[in-house]
Amino acid sequence: MRLEYFEMxxxxxxxxxxxxxxxxxxxxxxxxxxxxxxxxxxxxLPGVLLLETMNHASGYLLLGLHRLTxxxxxxxxxxxxxxxxVTPGMVLEASxxxxxxxxxxxxxxxxxxxxxxxxxxxxxxxxxxxxPTPELAAEIRRRAELIGLAATASA
Amino acid sequence: MSSTFEIVAGVIAETSEIPLEKITPxxxxxxxxxxxxxxxxxxxxxxxxKFGIKIPLEAWTEDVNQGRAKVEDYxxxxxxxxxxxxxxxxKNA
Numbered sequence: 001m002r003l004e005y006f007e008m009x010x011x012x013x014x015x016x017x018x019x020x021x022x023x024x025x026x027x028x029x030x031x032x033x034x035x036x037x038x039x040x041x042x043x044x045l046p047g048v049l050l051l052e053t054m055n056h057a058s059g060y061l062l063l064g065l066h067r068l069t070x071x072x073x074x075x076x077x078x079x080x081x082x083x084x085x086v087t088p089g090m091v092l093e094a095s096x097x098x099x100x101x102x103x104x105x106x107x108x109x110x111x112x113x114x115x116x117x118x119x120x121x122x123x124x125x126x127x128x129x130x131x132p133t134p135e136l137a138a139e140i141r142r143r144a145e146l147i148g149l150a151a152t153a154s155a
Numbered sequence: 156m157s158s159t160f161e162i163v164a165g166v167i168a169e170t171s172e173i174p175l176e177k178i179t180p181x182x183x184x185x186x187x188x189x190x191x192x193x194x195x196x197x198x199x200x201x202x203x204x205k206f207g208i209k210i211p212l213e214a215w216t217e218d219v220n221q222g223r224a225k226v227e228d229y230x231x232x233x234x235x236x237x238x239x240x241x242x243x244x245x246k247n248a
Contacts, residue, residue, distance in 0.1 A: 075193050075196060076193060076196065076197065100200055100203065100204070101209070102196070102199060102200060102203060102209065102210075102212070103199075103209055103210060103211045103212040103213045103214070104212045104213040104216070105196050105199075105200075105212075107200055125196060125197070125200070127196065
């Protein structure tokens with residue numbers, strides 16, 4: 001995770017287009033300016049960043065399912081729950097399952113676990129839009145390749 | 156058995172917190188009820204599930220943008236219900 005750059009996913013471990021499933025790894029950094037404020041002397045990853053991590057897992061799932069041709073945008077969250085504290089150095093697993101393949105949008109059930117224990121979960125809605133610029137499309141493809149999604153999604 | 160309109164009205168009322176009595180077949184979902192695009196996604200999600208269809212929002216948007224259809228053709232509720240009935244009939248054909 002590079003929290004300051006909103007790069008929440010480090011690697012995609014599993015992408016299954018048929019099942020509409022993705023599983024990824026998110027390593028919480030040991031240090032970040034985020035932890036200086038949340039909280040001083042007692043660092044905890046903010047719940048909003050756990051939500052963002054579930055959003056990214058869901059976004060990469062939809063990116064992969066649409067073969068990197070559409071940009072998923074976070075448009076809604078329901079049933080968000082944050083069950084345990086996340087602290088620096090933890091290695092999280094972020095997963096998402098497609099529960100609805102709509103026209104121009106998708107809905108996922110996303111989850112974060114630590115050693116098999118549920119940390120957070122939410123139902124996430126993402127709109128699928130055309131990339132506003134070719135540069136952004138290229139950058140997203142580069143990022144997808146970096147975390148190992150591009151190879152699995154286009155296979 | 157509930158009519159298509161009753162189901163659609165119920166979904167809109169529940170999703171958008173609009174009183175059921177304001178939702179009639181003649182109203183325009185956007186202009187009259189003030190439903191925005193994000194609420195509409197939730198409504199379409201619920202309708203897709205209830206009717207077992209995939210409402211082709213992208214194709215409808217394209218039709219409107221290309222001048223092949225008017226916004227009213229899809230967003231006045233009686234027309235929306237007619238489109239849903241067509242999709243259900245096509246699914247069952």
